[in-house]
Amino acid sequence: MLKLIKQFTSFAAMVVMLFAFTTETMAAKKSKTLKNTQKKGFVRCGVSQGLPGFSNADASGNWTGVDVDVCRAVAAAVLGDASKVKFTPLSAKERFTALTSGEIDILSRNTTWTLSRDADIGLTFVGVNFYDGQGFMVRKSSGITSTSQFKDGISACTNLGTTTELNMRDFFNSKGISYTPVTFEKADEVVAAYDAGRCDTYTTDKSGLAAQRIKLSAPDDHVVLPETISKEPLGPVVRQGDAVWEDIVRWSLNTMIEAEEYGITSANADSMKTSDNPAIKRLVGAEGEMGAAFGLDNEWNLRIIKQVGNYGESYKRNIADTGILPDRGPNELWTKGGILYVPPSR
C-alpha cells in the first residue's frame, strides 16, 4: 500500500514537473537548491555566532567577514545582488545539522575540511577560503615562549565540538604531557574563563586566537605561540546530492581568488572587459559561456567581483585592516609565495 502511494506520488510529481518547468534550463531543473534560492530571493547562509574577520555582525546587524563574503558572492552570482543573504548564526554543535536538515544552503563558518566530515555526514566541502592551523595562546607574564615549555598538569580552555579537541589530545599525548581540557559551548565563554585565569592556555585555530584576543580585557598581555599543531583548511560546505549548487559555490569562491591573481578588482572589473588577456575576459563575462553550465547568465562572475571584490580585497577589508592577522602567510596567492591556487575558469 505504502509503495503504491509512493509510486503514485512520484509519478504525479513527474507529470507536474514536466509541464511546469519545461522552460527552465537543464541546470536549474537539476538543482533544487538553486531553484529554491531564486524563488525565495535570498541565499540562506550559516555563519558563526561572532568571529571577527570571518563572520561577525555589527551593532546594526550587518554581517562582515571573509566567510560572509563567500555567501555574498553566491548571492551576487545567482540573484544579482550581494546583499540578498539571510544569515543564520550557528554554534559549532548545530552547524552540520542545520545544513543537512535544509535550514541553510551554504555553511560558511570557519569549518575545517576533514575526511570524516566530508565522507560521513552528508556534507560536501567545496574548497578552502582560509588555510589555518591550531595554536596556543598564553599570558606573556608566564614566560612561556614555546609549546615545549608546557608541563604536566596544564589546563587548556577550548570550544566544544571542533577538531580542536581532537588535535589537542593528539598533541599533548604525543608530547607525553598530562593536561586538563576545559570545554565550553560558546567562544565568548571560553574567552571569559581564560581571561579570569581558569586555564593556563587557550587553544583553537590561530585565526580564532588572533580574533578572540581582541576581546580579552588586556589583549597585549597575551601572546600566541609560534607552533602550529594541525592543518585546518577552513572552507564553505554544502549538502551532498546537489552537484550544480556545489559547483556554483565552489566557482564563486574560485572566481574571487582567480580575480586577485589577474589583478581584477571591484573598481576595475568593468574596464577589464576590453582586456587583451582571454583569461581575464572569461572572468568578467566578456568571453565564452561560463555561466551556462550552472544555469546562470554570463556575467555572474563579473557581479561577484564588482559587488564583493576579489579575495585580496576581502582579506584586506576583513582580516588585515582590522588588525587580526595583517600578514597573509599561507593565504597569499601561489604566485606570491602562498598556497592559494585554484583551477582555471575556462
Next chain:
Amino acid sequence: MNNKIKKSIPQILTILFVILIFGFLTFNAQVNMDNRGIDFGFGFLKQEASFDIQFSLVEYDGLDPYWWAYVAALLNTLLVAVLGIIFCTILGVIVGVARLSSNYLIRNAAAWYVEFFRNIPLLLQIFFWYYAALRALPLPQDAEPLLGVSYLTIKGFYIPAMVWQNLNIFLYSLLLAIVAIFLIRFYAKKLQENEGKQLPVFYISLGLLLILPLLTFLVGNVSLSFELPVIKQLSVTSFTYVGGIGLPPELIALTLALSLYTATFVAECVRAGIQGISKGQKEAAASIGLTPNQILKLVVMPQALRIIIPPTTNQYLNLTKNSSLAAAIAYPDLVLVFAGTALMQTGKAIEIVSITMLTYLTLSLAIAALMNWYNKKIEIKEK
C-alpha cells in the same frame, strides 16, 4: 458487552492515531536521511572516541570507545544530581522549618531567600556562581590553606585524597554493622510489641557503627593515610596543585546553583507539609504523654512526609533535568560530552539525541519510582 466495545473504540482509535504519527515521523526521517546520504545506526558507539574529558569518576581515556565516554558523562550527571539532591534537601528542610519559626528575623530571612532565589532564572544563577567564583577565587599560588590541607582556587578545590590499606576489610565491617543494626531494630520492635519494653536503639546503632569499623584498624591491619595536594609550578606565573583530589570549579558552581535554586522549592514543600498537620494532632499526642521528640517523630513527621514527598519528588526530577544546563559552564555532563562533543565528531544527531533523551527519561522514571516506593512505605496503612 456492547457498552464495553463502545468505551474501547475511542481508545483504540487514539492508539492507532499515535502509532500512525510515530510511524510517519520515522518513515519521514528515514526517507530524508536516505536522500542526504546519512546512515542510521549505533555502530559508532564502538568506535574510538579520541577526545578527552575534563574529569570523570571512572578511568576514561580518548582511546576508549564512545559508549564508555557516554558512561563517564552519565556518571558526571549523576554525581551532580546526587550532590544537588542531598544539599537541596538539607537546605530545603532547614529553610522550610525556619519559615515557620516564631523568630521574626529567621522567619523573614528564610522568606526573602525563597522569594529571591526561586524567581531568578536558573541559567543566570549558574553563570553568576561560575563567573563570580572565577573572579573571586584566588590563583593557586595565592590560595590560603583551609584547615592546613585544602586549597580553594580558581582552578578547583583541592582536598586530601584518602589512601587505604585493606579497604575491603573496613567495608565488610561497615556492612556487618549495618546488618546488625537492622537486626537489632527488628528485635527492638518485637520486644516493644510483646513486652512493651523500649531499647535505646539509636545509641546501640551509633555504637555499632563506630566500634566495628574502629576494631578493624586495631586488629584488621587497616590503615588510612592522606595524600595532600602539593603546589606545582607550571611556568613563571602559573601554578597548579598535584596529588589529592581536585574538584573542578564547574562542579562546585553547578552544585551550588542547583542546590540553592531547588532548595527554595523544597522549602515550600516542607512548609506546606508541616502546616498541613492540624494542631489537635500534637495536642492529642502530648496528652497521652509523648515527649516533644516523640511527637515529631511518631505523629507529625509521618503525616507531614505524606504531604511533602510527592511535590518534592517533582523537585528532584527538575534538579536532575536542570543539571543539563552544565554545558553552559564546561562541566562535562551528558549533554556537553555526549550530546555535544560526541554528536559533533560522529554527526549521528538522531541516534545520540534519542539516546540522551531516553537516558534522562530513565533517570527521571527511576527517581520517581524510588520516591513512590518510599511514599507507599510511609503512607498510613489502614488496619
